Amino acid sequence: MLVVSAPILRATDLRGGVVGLAGPRAGVGVALLEVKPNKTFRLVRQTVTAPDGKYYFNNVHPGQYVLRIGGIDYPLEVGERQMQDIPVIAPPRH
Numbered sequence: 404m405l406v407v408s409a410p411i412l413r414a415t416d417l418r419g420g421v422v423g424l425a426g427p428r429a430g431v432g433v434a435l436l437e438v439k440p441n442k443t444f445r446l447v448r449q450t451v452t453a454p455d456g457k458y459y460f461n462n463v464h465p466g467q468y469v470l471r472i473g474g475i476d477y478p479l480e481v482g483e484r485q486m487q488d489i490p491v492i493a494p495p496r497h
Contacts, residue, residue: 415481417460419489420452421472427456431473435460438467438478 417435421428431452436444447468452458469476470489 414462414464417463417470417481417489419458420456421458422456427454428452428473429454429456431456432471433458433473434471435463436469436471438469444469 421431421433429452432449433452434449435447437447439445447463448460450458450460463481465481467478467480469478
Protein backbone atom coordinates (compact mmCIF):
# COMPACT_ATOMS: atom_id res chain seq x y z
CA MET A 404 0.00 0.00 0.00
CA LEU A 405 1.39 3.38 -1.06
CA VAL A 406 0.30 6.47 0.82
CA VAL A 407 1.21 9.84 -0.64
CA SER A 408 0.73 12.95 1.42
CA ALA A 409 0.97 16.51 0.26
CA PRO A 410 1.22 19.54 2.51
CA ILE A 411 -2.08 21.26 3.05
CA LEU A 412 -1.78 24.87 1.96
CA ARG A 413 -4.23 26.91 3.97
CA ALA A 414 -5.44 30.22 2.71
CA THR A 415 -5.49 33.36 4.81
CA ASP A 416 -7.52 36.53 4.95
CA LEU A 417 -5.67 39.80 4.38
CA ARG A 418 -6.92 43.00 5.89
CA GLY A 419 -5.41 46.37 6.49
CA GLY A 420 -5.88 50.05 6.25
CA VAL A 421 -4.53 52.98 4.31
CA VAL A 422 -3.66 55.96 6.49
CA GLY A 423 -2.28 59.33 5.45
CA LEU A 424 -1.13 62.31 7.49
CA ALA A 425 -4.75 63.51 7.81
CA GLY A 426 -6.04 60.10 8.91
CA PRO A 427 -7.73 57.16 7.13
CA ARG A 428 -7.85 57.35 3.33
CA ALA A 429 -11.26 56.34 1.91
CA GLY A 430 -11.81 55.37 -1.74
CA VAL A 431 -8.20 54.36 -2.43
CA GLY A 432 -7.77 51.56 -4.98
CA VAL A 433 -6.15 48.40 -3.60
CA ALA A 434 -5.09 45.57 -5.92
CA LEU A 435 -3.61 42.20 -4.96
CA LEU A 436 -1.24 40.85 -7.62
CA GLU A 437 0.43 37.42 -7.54
CA VAL A 438 4.11 37.31 -8.50
CA LYS A 439 4.52 34.50 -11.04
CA PRO A 440 7.77 32.44 -11.36
CA ASN A 441 8.76 34.37 -14.51
CA LYS A 442 8.47 37.64 -12.46
CA THR A 443 5.26 38.76 -14.17
CA PHE A 444 2.17 39.73 -12.21
CA ARG A 445 -1.36 38.31 -12.25
CA LEU A 446 -4.20 40.35 -10.83
CA VAL A 447 -5.88 38.27 -8.13
CA ARG A 448 -8.41 40.78 -6.74
CA GLN A 449 -9.05 44.46 -6.32
CA THR A 450 -11.13 46.66 -4.06
CA VAL A 451 -11.46 50.21 -2.77
CA THR A 452 -10.89 51.27 0.83
CA ALA A 453 -13.98 51.84 2.99
CA PRO A 454 -14.78 55.18 4.67
CA ASP A 455 -12.52 54.15 7.59
CA GLY A 456 -9.62 53.44 5.18
CA LYS A 457 -9.88 49.65 5.62
CA TYR A 458 -9.65 46.96 2.93
CA TYR A 459 -10.16 43.18 3.07
CA PHE A 460 -9.30 40.17 0.87
CA ASN A 461 -10.48 36.71 1.93
CA ASN A 462 -9.16 33.26 1.08
CA VAL A 463 -5.72 34.26 -0.29
CA HIS A 464 -3.41 31.29 -0.85
CA PRO A 465 0.21 31.33 0.39
CA GLY A 466 2.69 32.84 -2.05
CA GLN A 467 4.43 35.99 -3.13
CA TYR A 468 2.28 39.00 -3.92
CA VAL A 469 2.41 42.70 -4.55
CA LEU A 470 -0.15 44.92 -2.91
CA ARG A 471 -0.76 47.95 -5.13
CA ILE A 472 -2.17 50.87 -3.16
CA GLY A 473 -3.20 53.81 -5.33
CA GLY A 474 -0.34 53.18 -7.77
CA ILE A 475 2.34 52.38 -5.16
CA ASP A 476 3.61 48.77 -4.96
CA TYR A 477 4.29 46.96 -1.66
CA PRO A 478 5.86 43.48 -1.98
CA LEU A 479 4.59 40.96 0.55
CA GLU A 480 4.64 37.25 1.26
CA VAL A 481 1.46 35.52 2.33
CA GLY A 482 1.87 32.66 4.79
CA GLU A 483 -0.33 29.95 6.22
CA ARG A 484 -2.12 31.96 8.88
CA GLN A 485 -5.72 32.54 9.71
CA MET A 486 -5.49 36.33 9.33
CA GLN A 487 -2.74 38.73 8.29
CA ASP A 488 -2.82 42.49 8.84
CA ILE A 489 -1.12 44.63 6.20
CA PRO A 490 -1.32 48.30 7.25
CA VAL A 491 -0.07 50.90 4.78
CA ILE A 492 1.07 54.44 5.49
CA ALA A 493 0.32 56.39 2.32
CA PRO A 494 2.64 59.16 1.19
CA PRO A 495 1.24 62.68 1.30
CA ARG A 496 -0.72 63.89 -1.72
CA HIS A 497 0.93 66.68 -3.69
